[in-house]
Amino acid sequence: MPADLAVIGLGHLGLPLAQAAVAAGIATIGYDPARATDLAAGRLPGDGAEGSLTAADIRRMLSGGFRPTGDPVELGRVRTAVICAPAPLGADRSLDLAQLTDATRALAARLRPHTTVIIETPVAPGTTEGVLRPLLEDGSGLRAGRDFHLAYSPARLDPGSRTHAYATTPKVIGGLTPACTESAAAFYGRLCDKVVRARGPREAETVQLLETNYRHVNIALVNEMAVLCHDLGVDLWDVIRCAETKPFGFQAFRPGPGVGGHGVPQDLSGPPLAVRPLRMVELAQQVNHHMPQYVIQRAATLLNEHGKSARGARVLLLGITYKPDVPDLEGTPAQEIATRLMQLGAAVSYHDPHIASWNVLGHPVPRADSLYEAAADADLTILLQQHRTYDLQGLSVKAQLLLDTRGATPTGAAHRL
Incomplete structure (x- = not known):
């Protein structure tokens, strides 16, 4: 037909x-x-x-x-x-x-x-x-x-x-x-x-290139700011809240545990073009690729400050998709974070209303049925993705220790990235 x-x-x-x-x-x-x-x-x-x-x-x-x-x-x-x-x-x-x-x-x-x-x-x-x-x-x-x-x-x-x-x-x-x-x-x-x-087609193709790289470069900038502000003892989330009131010359991006999704950055230094590389895009990829490791460092430090080691710690990963409210694991930083935690000897579980099963290192990761019970039982809960269904106020009360990589919890309710 x-x-x-x-x-x-x-x-x-x-x-x-x-x-x-x-x-x-x-x-x-x-x-x-x-x-x-x-x-x-x-x-x-x-x-x-x-x-x-x-x-x-x-x-x-x-x-x-x-x-x-x-x-x-x-x-x-x-x-x-x-x-x-x-x-x-x-x-x-x-x-x-x-x-x-x-x-x-x-x-x-x-x-x-x-x-x-x-x-x-x-x-x-x-x-x-x-x-x-x-x-x-x-x-x-x-x-x-x-x-x-x-x-x-x-x-x-x-x-x-x-x-x-x-x-x-x-x-x-x-x-x-x-x-x-x-x-x-x-x-x-x-x-x-x-x-x-x-x-023409080349201009339209380059529109895609510019839009994708724009996202990655700006996320890399704010990810670097997150690390800097933590070292300085500055509340980055308050900085962003104030900066986004500027009505010109600024668009707010927010940090996170890494950058996922299907839109991959290109610096054009590889085949088939192999032209002058976009150095800012190359650097942005390095910054964004480091964020999962930075989350692990913060997690290990928090556990240590509370008298616990990453080895043997019960760690709950909350929200493992690359984007809120979307059942898509493409490029999700949760994969690397879970891998690194397991390699440190942590017992990792996860909760995500959109993902029924999840494998890491060739093995199924235990899925928590009850969010509050799992958070109360875990030595550390890491919020990786902010799904609409999550009651973050209630979660911050139930969790023993909460690391918020999205700045979504109420101020003072969790340790923010």
């Missing part, structure tokens, strides 16, 4: 796009051989890649006509194809494009003239034209900009947000030609209130 749209890659980028398209009345298929069977049955695949969507969301999409499929033949029957395959950061600090290029080849083999192809996967500037365009042209025998439209659009998602909906978040479009841009803009205009036209 023909469809208006194919979303290729049904993970944290593709599913929200498909959800918005179905809600807008667009006949949508989703292509993902690894996840289609579960999604077609109204189940979450269990790998956490769906971001903030729930099984109920998937079932509503299915009832609205959404069709997940693992059959690539379906890709030849759509007017618009949006590629949302993941491109994680590899060991050499460059993006691993294997899943993206596989998805592109699958589409190319069935690409029809006049189709609009849009890339949403975060990639380095020049990837759409230099890597993906040749794959599409060689696999289809068609020419981009003449026989089919090609454009890039940076994904802008705020998982779990009640403020920034898909429709109200402006969409940036950069096409290979002006006609490519307009074709992509016409598609996104059915989903979003505002479309912003970039000069």
